[in-house]
Amino acid sequence: MISLYGFDVSNYYNMIKLALAYKEVDYNRVNIYPNQSPEFLALSPIGKVPMLETTEGCLCETSVILEYIDSQYPTPSLYPSDAFAKAKVKELAKMCELYLELPARRCFPEVFFGQQVSLETKKETKRALIKGIEALARVAKFNPYLAGNEFTAADIFFLYSADMASIVAKKTFDIDLLVMAPGAKELLLLLKEMPLVQQISEDRKIADIEFKKYIASLG
Numbered sequence: 001m002i003s004l005y006g007f008d009v010s011n012y013y014n015m016i017k018l019a020l021a022y023k024e025v026d027y028n029r030v031n032i033y034p035n036q037s038p039e040f041l042a043l044s045p046i047g048k049v050p051m052l053e054t055t056e057g058c059l060c061e062t063s064v065i066l067e068y069i070d071s072q073y074p075t076p077s078l079y080p081s082d083a084f085a086k087a088k089v090k091e092l093a094k095m096c097e098l099y100l101e102l103p104a105r106r107c108f109p110e111v112f113f114g115q116q117v118s119l120e121t122k123k124e125t126k127r128a129l130i131k132g133i134e135a136l137a138r139v140a141k142f143n144p145y146l147a148g149n150e151f152t153a154a155d156i157f158f159l160y161s162a163d164m165a166s167i168v169a170k171k172t173f174d175i176d177l178l179v180m181a182p183g184a185k186e187l188l189l190l191l192k193e194m195p196l197v198q199q200i201s202e203d204r205k206i207a208d209i210e211f212k213k214y215i216a217s218l219g
């Protein structure tokens, strides 16, 4: 059986949890925080989560794990079968990751952990997030899903990237990021109404208590 390594607060880990739940795949969960121990680096070369352990070896990088899961457990599919449509889904997912999640992440220490982030970083983050959401608005369909009328891997990336990005934008710059991509708020609400997503969110709330203590213990 496959094993998923990570922790319930991690948005990337939750992307994989959602994909596995959506496909009703049984798997072991290994609760672990990212770390640089030699033991973990032997499994996850940069020490990040999620990491998926299979009978053939370990896999890292969420987008890669999602594609692997989709080919191992094809139904219901998270990507269209048509080559161009599939590439479009990957393009949207990649845009959410690179232009929303990653810039927002630079402000996570201040927004979620009470640490300080420099003014320069904040300025760059604000610029990047606005550019990112405007770019997404140009290609996303929001009809009602990101790539059209089917739920896909792009929606999984959108859900766990746009949500974090909009929290960062609101708390750090007092801006309503999602209003800049008409249809984005509605899609986020639609995705958050999915019972599978609600379960993941409940798990996250519980795990957050321990995670905050863990972060505080790091000093």
Ligand SMILES: N[C@@H](CCC(=O)N[C@@H](CS)C(=O)NCC(=O)O)C(=O)O
Binding pocket: 009, 010, 011, 012, 013, 034, 046, 047, 048, 049, 050, 060, 061, 062, 063
């Ligand atoms: N590019 C990685 C990013 C994963 C990631 O950043 N995970 C966070 C937890 S949400 C982590 O492990 N952070 C630890 C670190 O950056 O060292 C992926 O796609 O899986």
